[in-house]
Amino acid sequence: MTVISWIRVNHLQLIRSTIGGVWLFHGIYSKILVGIPRHQLIVARILGPDMAMPITFLIGIGEVLIAAWWLSGKFQRTCAAFQTLILASMNFLEIRLANDLLLSAVGMVFLNIILVCSAWYVAIHSTSRVPAEKS
Numbered sequence: 001m002t003v004i005s006w007i008r009v010n011h012l013q014l015i016r017s018t019i020g021g022v023w024l025f026h027g028i029y030s031k032i033l034v035g036i037p038r039h040q041l042i043v044a045r046i047l048g049p050d051m052a053m054p055i056t057f058l059i060g061i062g063e064v065l066i067a068a069w070w071l072s073g074k075f076q077r078t079c080a081a082f083q084t085l086i087l088a089s090m091n092f093l094e095i096r097l098a099n100d101l102l103l104s105a106v107g108m109v110f111l112n113i114i115l116v117c118s119a120w121y122v123a124i125h126s127t128s129r130v131p132a133e134k135s
Contacts, residue, residue, distance in 0.1 A: 015122050016070065019083075022115060023067035031060030038101055045098040076123035083119050087112045 007014065029035040034056070043059070044052035066086070069079050091112055095105045102108060 012122050012126055015118050016073070016126075019115060019119055019122070020067045020071040023063045023070065027060045027063030027067060031056050031063065038103075042094055042098045042101050045101060046093055070119070073126065076126050080116070080119040080123040084116050087116055 001009075026039075030039050034040060039059075040052045040056045043056045047055055066079070066083065069075075070083070091109055094102060094108070099105055
């Protein structure tokens with residue numbers, strides 16, 4: 001099997017794994033381990049400095065749980081809808097209340113649209129496959 005053939009056969013799993021990796025990276029590295037301190041600054045701007053550390057940590061835990069749910073392959077459409085809601089909410093709050101702390105609001109929205117569209121692509125195509133009946 002060529003690499004191209006393997007990608008064709010496994011593209012949904014590759015996309016699913018990439019999306020899960022994005023949630024894991026931002027949950028563990030960016031928030032739990034404070035690898036990107038700007039995330040905590042954004043939370044501080046929205047909820048106050050006293051709440052920034054514990055809430056950022058909890059957001060990180062939530063992102064790890066989203067990754068686990070997504071990677072499990074269970075209820076993919078519900079998970080895609082949840083990801084859409086979470087990302088739209090976070091983007092709205094960040095742009096509205098902490099725009100000056102963002103590297104690029106347009107870039108963030110663009111990348112999150114790609115993430116959400118990819119999640120919906122996987123969710124729709126993963127659940128629309130009906131196994132062939134045995135004769």
